[in-house]
Amino acid sequence: MTSPIGDRDRSDVDRAIALVDEATIVADASSLILAASENPGGTELIAVRVLETIASRLGGRGRRSTVAPGRPNIAIRFGPDPSAAVPGVLMLGHSDVVPAGEGWSADPFSPRVRDGWLTGRGATDMKGGLAAALQAMAAVHRVRPELPLELLVTVDEEDLATGIQAHLAEPPKPYRACIVAEPTDLAVVVACRGAANLEVEVRGRAAHAGRPEDGANAITTAARIAGWIADDHERMRRGATGLLGSATWSVGRIEGGHGTSIVPDRCTLLVDRRLMPGETGAQALGELEAGIARALGHDGCEASASLLMEMPGFETEPTHPLVSAAAGALEAEGREARIEAWTAACEGGYIARHHGCPTIILGPGDITGQAHQPDERVRIADLSAAARAYARLILALDP
Known part of the structure; x- marks a missing residue:
């Protein structure tokens, strides 16, 4: 693929790329790592304050939106607000x-630079990506200040997604595209399954284990429900097609x-259901309830299911101009x-x-090989390559 940026715009690209500074990206990512924002177990406010400081230095303006005490989303904007005439x-x-967990070779929240890598909790997921995104947006803003650019940074993504849920209460805006800076090892991710967390509660009747027939064993019934979940998972996998394959089920707890x-009178299952684009958590809940009804039997137990969290999926056609522009930006970086x-x-x-x-996902770092692990790290060359690719991509999207 080749970049859709024409010769007329080449000087803007060259000027923006020249403004991307690797040392600044590393320093900003390190400041964000120092701002420990573990979830659960802490708040994101300290990291948001660092983001505000970085944005102000780079010429952006931040707007907080409180989701819960000590937990604000922040929208960082460069240029005018998006409009129908000029989408952002x-x-x-x-x-x-x-x-952070156990197993680190040093303090997880003391960033370390060594042999071309930045190490610390969040280096990959995703404080390195945030620093690269801010550097790219500031560079583009310097050469094209009339373009509306925004970085939305939510809280609670790693747990219950309350930050993005709060964002959904705001009116929709005219955006030309969304680039998610999560770690993809600098691949262009065009399709992503969603996720639903569900809970199944089985209610039985306690009795002495010497006469189990006097009770109703909630664990035995829960095992049958878990068996139905495994069978339905296999059914869906047999029909897998396309980039995303199929939806999945998994009993996590x-x-x-x-x-x-004692014959157990209660048992709880926590269930993960990966959703295909267009599927909803409510649909998954309905399927689970139907499976529970088939699995219950006549042993005196009852069961109910509830939806704890839903995260929708998405799919963008590989031939979409956003995907072509992203591919061209990476190729221009020699990637x-x-x-x-x-x-x-x-x-x-x-x-x-x-x-x-x-929407696409494009970011530095490896989600499976580096994120959520002891000694989490990201390659510094990938941070700067991501920032330059973001700048190229944003300018390629300019109408």
């Missing part, structure tokens, strides 16, 4: 990180019972333009559905 480009990220001598689907979930589906804009 939206970049998306989140300020929280997963808990089972809890119940009081001891070996392979890989077009992929993602097995993880992200908040891009909310944006695609709410604002009606084409």
Whole structure:
């Protein structure tokens, strides 16, 4: 693929690329890593304050929107607000990180630069991507100040997605495109499954284990429900097609019972359901309720299911101009333009559905090999390549 940027615009691209500074990206990413924002277990406010400082230095303006005490979303804007005449480009990220956990070779929140890598919790997911996005937007703003650019940074992405849910209460805006800066190892992700978290509660009847027939065993019934979930998962996988394959089921946790001598009267299942684009959590809940009804049997147990969280998926056609522009931007950086689907979930589906804009995921770092692990790290060369690719992409989207 070749970049759609014409010769007329080449000087803008060259000037913007010249403004991207790798040392500044590393310094800003390091400041964000120092602003520990573990979720659950802390708040994102300290990281939001750092984002405000960076944005102000780069010429952007930040607007907080409080989601919960100590947990504000922040929208950082460069240039005018988007309008029907001049739609904006939206970049998306989140300020929280997963808990550091055990196994680190040094303090997780003391960033370390060594041998071309930046190490620290959030280096990959996704404070490195935030620093690269801000650097790119500031560079574009310097050469094209009339373009509306926005970086939306939400809270609570790693847990219950309350930050993006709060954003959905705002009116839709005219965005030309959304670029999610999550780590894709600099591949262009055009399709992403959504996710639904569900809970199943099984209610039985306690009895002495010496006469189990006097009770109703909630764990036994829960096992049958888990069996139905496994069978339905296999049914969906057999019909897998396209980039995303199929929806999936997975039982992530089972809890119940009081001891070996008591027939358990309660058991709870926590269930993950990956959603195909266009599917909803309500649909998954309906399927699960139908499966529960078939699995219950006549042993005296009852069961109910509830939807705890929903994150929609999205899919952008690989031939869409946004995808072509992203591929061209990577090729201009000497990178392979890989077009992929993602097995993880992200908040891009909310944006695609709410604002009606084409969406891709493109960011530095490896979501499976580096994120959510001890000694999380990102290659510094990928941070600067991402920033330059973002700048090229934004300018290529200019009408």
